[in-house]
Each structure stands twice: as structure tokens, then as C-alpha cells.
Amino acid sequence: MKSYNHRQIEGRWQKVWAQKKLNCVNDRSRKKKFYALVEFPYPSGEGVHVGHVRGYTAMDVVARKRRAEGYEVLYPMGWDAFGLPTENYALKTGLPPQLITKRNTTRYRKQLQSLGFSFDWSREINTTDPNYYRFTQWLFLQFFKRGLAYKAKVPINWCPKDKIGLANEEVIDGKCERCGTVVEMRDKEQWMLAITKYADRLDRELDLVDYPESIKTQQRNWIGRSEGVEIGFKIINPTPPPLPEGEGEFGYQTTDPKTWLVLQEKVKEMRQSPTRAEDLLWQAVRNNLSGCHFRRQHIIGKFIVDFVCLEKKLVVEVDGDIHDFQKESDQERTNFLEQKGFKVIRFKNEKVIGNGVLVVAEINEALEALSFGEGWGGVDSIKVFTTRPETIFGATFIARHGKTDRFTGEYAINPANQEKLPIWEAEYVMGDVGTGVIMGVPAHDERDLAFAKKHNLSLVDKPLVDKDEIIKLVGGKKVTTYKLRDWVFSRQRYWGEPIPLIYCQKCNEWWSVPDKDLPVELPKIKKYQPTDNGESPLASVGSWVKAKCPKCGGPARRETDTMPNWAGSSWYYIAYLMSEKIKTKNLKFSTFNLKHWLPVDWYNGGTEHTTLHLLYSRFWHKVLNDLKLVPGKEPYQKRTSHGFILAQNGEKMSKSRGNVVNPDDIVRRFGADTLRVYEMFMGPFDQAISWNEDGLIGSRRFLERVWKLVQSAKRKTCLTVGQAKNFESPLLNQTIKKVGDDIEQMKFNTAISSLMILLNSLEKESAVSIATMKVFLKLLSPFAPHLTDELWHELGEKKSIHLAPWSRELKTQNSKIKVRIVIQINGKVRDILEVENDLSEKELTGLAMNQPKVKIWINGKSIQKTIFIPNRLINFVVDNN
């Protein structure tokens, strides 16, 4: 071959490597293991991004170096294929997501293979493969069985026009991405994972791993551990709050008068025809609890309660059978009443009829408990969270979370000095931080100050005191709080893992789908549109939803929510180790491989995943570790991140901007090796950088010059002479060291620049030995695997360059090396001397003093001090008069 032609080289070597199974890993190898991991891509319709190439090349370089160092290296690849874009594409086109995914992964695989990455493709995984998500579901059930998965009401983004719940990323400026309608918040019952139970460990155990400080900081900020003190403040109420308008002294007005009138009609009707149980209970409370005035069928808010004692704020409800079917609305009603400060107790009809005495006793008990409260609200104290308890003497008000700023009419007593502090509701106080209540110290805290000034509250003039002392004085309790919230694990979508639970009405209970029935497979459907009450599209597949209760065998229904796409990626590093098990449908975890390969030794990925994905998968790993399913507390020993690649103009690459660089195009025109070398050379690996096609040309030229140099080395006859000469070259040794060190630190740009320096120098030699050329090729091989293997064979080698050991620094025969010594006078460079290495200060001073330039500068002045750095510098400090 006359000139470097990447098209003839690259495909051919890729085939050879695949045939010889160069990258297939032996789980039972005696060699030291090395698990190299990169984030598996989401196979979108856009194809591989040059940003993927950056991260994958980097780990490929590391993996190839480790293999050459004698490690058994696992470097796997797969597809994180569940997610919204595919579902949206399915909605638009009507094509099944399964088909879209298949197309996209086929394309991605081809693209990645064309780049010559040393992935072990025999372990390829796909999160949307039912065999894969059988495990994801099974793992979820382990969480569920340990009480780490629970249902809770959570506000979701709701588009009232499209009638669907939206993911956060589908809400742009508070509006629906598709139709532009303003998004509302709606409460919806969702499955949650109790990640906050692991908050402390997720924070503390960061000490065990080798992540850059910036990533640890980001994770810690996200977890938001904060140590503070909870202090109880007694509430007093010298004057009742202003009476709400309405029915009477203790009335509570409904939201609008019309509703109230309608309710009033209903009340009359209900009073006229009470149920038997209601009637019995009414007699009982009137006769036996005469100390307390009860009312029947009373309107509070938009609800009609059965019995109420307004003075003590006690509500008694009598439930008929119908209540079994309206648990949710009953709960809503209870929540509302409790918010208003009422205590609610419920009795079943049968109980009232069967044992009225017991019911009355229970009501009495509740009343007595309430009478201890001094308050209007039935609450006698309020808990305040603070990280600065020592400022308590400065507190002038108390603020709890509210939608508008207003005085509640209540007062609290400062436990430190018994001062009376007004209780306010304030917008700036957040309901879910600490206890949702703060003490206002309008001096040290600027928001407290601003709030106090605005509402004319008094400002601080009290001294501060010692911290621990004050906690004792006021009876405070040290508590640790976290910013981290539990993980909303439900999605009302089709394209995700179905949550494998069944609800039985009769048992009134959620049950796990039995292991033998896993996976709960996604049914094939025609419409991917969510239902208009916000349920997943799965909810409309009647035959799929209908199930048998695993406990009682009665009729039951499946959960129709699916998991978020973080689920499959939370354990994929484990899945690679069990890819055989996944294929054979064996539900058991294969612990041998896990013990052998975990933890991941080096995990590289994008900076955008340093909080959520990393945190979630660390959480899963810890839970699985507690269940003895995986070894070790942490999944990833070392984490690095690569910077974004931006478009040439510095903008984000996107289809809509039309500035996407297609790797296929680069591979065709310049070759995979050029692309790889360029991406490693373009700039510091961890920083964002703009694409620049001019830079690509430099990398291509570099490879062409390597090609030419090998051709000329082959032609020259005086090989033996050249061999001796170049093997002693200090530059060659320097380069071996530099490339090796730089790869370890991911300073790929300088690794390549040092190879360029060596090449420049070799080109100037009259002859370069084959042996030197081989060292050079080996150092370059992780970056440009195709070209180097080709040239390696041209130099007479029979086996692949990728099987050859990593180059070591060579012991030089001649220890006398020339070094350049800088001569300074008062810190300024005045001359440079080229001398033998390891000269002493005395020898060097003698030499330097004889230099004409030095003589001129010293010129009779006395030397005050000499600074000597061996093999580098000598500095004379002279009097400057």
C-alpha cells in the first residue's frame, strides 16, 4: 500500500479482532481483573453523538493500556432504551416502541463498532428486553418487600388540555411542551422509593470512593445534610383569632355561598333521616357527654361531618359499608379537618350498634386527651428547626410556611426568656425543610430581617450565647435533616418497566407478583396516548389490568404505572456480569461473577449524570448490599467525567439548530483513528470544548506522518546502527513515561502532544530502527488501534499489537545525559548552559561564573545568596546598589 488509506484498513482489522475474540472476557481468568465502565447510551433517533465518542474513546484507551499491562479487562456496552423520546415518536408515528428501539440500537451498534472500541459485545444488554427487566422488576420487589417502596400523594405536572401528566423536562417556562397550555399541579398517588433512609450513608460513604472532589461536593449538596436543633415553643392564645364569617360563632365558611346553600339543603335532609347507628350515637353523646356540646351534621369547609364538638375540636364519624369504597376521599376529608386543627375519630356502623358503651368510652378518652391542650388549634406547642440555636434570644417572631404573609393570631413563648412571640405565616418559609417552622431572628438572617421590616416586627438587640448551653436551657433536640427527597418512582407512561404489583380489593392490600410470573411483560397496544384522567396507557388495556390476587385468588388489578428510566440504569453494571443468566431466564443472581468483578474499577461518564444517576445507582447498590445480593458498599471505585462537546459556534449541538456533527461522516472522510486521536487531542478531557474541523486535519496529518515514517524505516538498510542510537534516546524514555502517566490522569491531549514531539524528532533522524518504531506504535495503539495494528504487521509481527505488552522505560547504558541549566541573576534569566547532569552546586557555580554574560551582570557586586535546584537552575542574588 502506497499511502495511508483508512478505508482499506479499519473495517478489515475490526473483522479480524472480532474473529479472534480479542475483547471477549474470561470470567475465570487468573489475571488481575479490571472493570472499565462507560455510561451506556440511550439509543435515540439521532444516532451516536461525538460526545459519546469522547468518553468511550477515553475508557478504550485506558482499557487497552490495562490489557497490555496484563489485566483481564471487562469493557462492556449496552442500551438504556426505555424513555420518553421513543414513546413520543411512537405516539407520532404509531410504530411500536419495540420496533423503534430495535432500529435505533442496530444503528448505534454499527456506529460504535465502526469506531473500533474494544467492547466485549458478547455481553451486550438492553434494558427493554423482557429478560432484562424481569430482573429490574424482581429487584424492585426486593425494595417493596423491605418497605422501601411505598405509595404517597405527590404533586405532578398536569396539562389540562392534553389531560396528561408531564415529566419535568416536558414543562418549559411553566407551560406544556406540546400545546403551550399553562401546567397545573395535581396530586397523584405514586410509588416512592425511600432513598432518604440511605441519605446518611450516601453522604458518609463518599469517603470510601475515589471521585473528584467536585463530584463529591455536588453529591453532598444534593443530599443536603444539615445538622440543627429542634426546639419546642409553647403556644398561648389570650384572644381568639378573628372569627371567620359564616354560620355563627364557630362556623367555617365554605369556599363559596352557593355550595354552602346546597350543603345546607343536604344537612336538613340528613338530619331528618339519620341511619340507625347515627341515631344511637347521637342519643349516647347527648346523654353521656353533657360537659361538651356536640352538633350533628355540621358543615366544615365543603364537608358535612357527622358529629362535632367545636370547643374541643373533635369530630366523630360513623361509617357505613359505602366507606370501604371511598377510602381516598375519606382520607382527603380527614386531612382537611386535621389541617383545621380538628381531631377525627371514626367508628363502623356495626361497632356503634354492637357496643355503644365502648364507643362512648373512646370518645370520652379522646376528649380528655384534647383538654390538655390549651389551644384553639388543639396543639400546645410548635416545633422550630434552626441551625443557629444560640440566636434564640434574638427571636422576635415565629414563622411557619403559608401561601400568603399573614398574622395567625397565635403567640408562642420563647423557652429561653419567656417572651411572647407572634406566629406568622410566611411565603419565604418552605414547608418541607426542617419542621417547616423557623424562629425569626431579624438581624443575622437577612430574610428574617427583610420580613420583619416589611411587617413592622421588632428587631434584635439581644446578645448571643454559647451554643450547647442554650440547647440544654430550652430543651432542644439535636436533629439531622436532609434536602434529599424520596424518589418518585412511578411514571404514567407505556415505555417503561411495569411495576410488578397487584392490588386486591378484598384484601385491601398491594401484593408482589410472584417470582414465577415475572416478567410482567408490556402488552402490545395500538394507542400510546395516556388516558385522560392521567393514568398510563396501560390502564386502558382491560385484559392486561385484570389479574388474580396472588393471596386470596380473588379478582384484582395490576398497577399500571411504569418505572422511570433511571431504574434499568441503576443496576446495569451488575447486569453485564450476568448477561448469560439473563439470556437463560434463570432468576437467580450469579454471585460468583459479582464477587469476581465488583466494584467497577473505573467509571467514566458525562457531567450531567454526577448527581441523579450516580446517586440512584449508589442507593440501589447499598440496598442490594444490605440484602447480601452484591458485595461491597459502593458500586464504583473511581469516577471521572468528560466535558461536553459543543458545536463549532459554541452552542449546544441539536437537530433543530442544524449543527450536529455526525461521526459516520467523519469516519468516512478521515477514519475512526483520526476521529479518536482528534477527540483525545482537542483539549482537556474534563472540560467542555467546541468542535473544530480544522483541528481534525492536524490529527489526520499526524497519522499520515506516522505511516510515512514506518515506510521509510522499512526501506532504510542501516537498521542496526539506528537501533542502538534511538534506544538510548532520552526523549524516547521520556515519552514512554509521559504517555503512560498522562493516560492514568486522563491528560490525553498532552499524551498525544508528546507522541508528536517524538515523531518530529524521529523524522529528523537519518534512520529510525524498527525497534524504536515498534515502541512508538505501541504507545500510539490505544488511540489509533487500526493504523497501529496494520503497521505492526508491516514491521513483521504476526500477532496483534493489542496483545503486545505495554512499553517500559529502558535503562540507558550511558548515565551521562546533557541537561539545560538556567542561570538567573536576581531571579531573571541571563543565560542557559548545556552541561552533564547531576553537577554539584559548587561545580555549576564555577562554570556559570565564567560565562561572559554572567560576568557582565555580576560586575563586581557581592553575591548575597545562591539558590540551586539540581539539573534545573542556579540563581545568584546580588546587591543591587
Added chain:
RNA sequence: GCCCGAGUGGCGGAAUUGGUAUACGCGCACGACUUAAAAUCGUGUCCCGUCAGGGAUGUGGGUUCGACUCCCACCUCGGGCACCA
């Protein structure tokens, strides 16, 4: 507002962690080869100055024999969190 990170030629960026600032690459200029162009190769390329020398690493101070590197204050840009008590 808080927490990370970064400011060096026309451009991407080096600098052994306090010791020759501008390596390497791109671009540009000139030269060689060519009928010519491309490609390739060679030489040059921070600023002022003919030289000697002087000045430059966002700005202003400081420490040091010596500062891109350490300290203080400020400015600009990128990323993350955002009323976090």
C-alpha cells in the same frame, strides 16, 4: 444569593505543581518542489526595540531570590443548586 470550575498568542491549548511562559496542533507569512494549483517538505510567527534590553498569563495589591502557579480584594464567563432557617 450559595457551591463548583475557568480566564495565557489570531484560534484549541501546554507549563514537571513555586524554577526557561506560550510546548503540541490549527491558522498565517515566506521559501522549495510544480507549467500551475492542491498536497508535501523547510523557515518564521506574543508585544516594543536595529542591538543591548524591556514588557506581557482577566484587574489591583501582597508573600518570595523567583509567581500562570500561593494569599487578599475585585471583574468576566461556564456548570450546578436555588427563599435550605
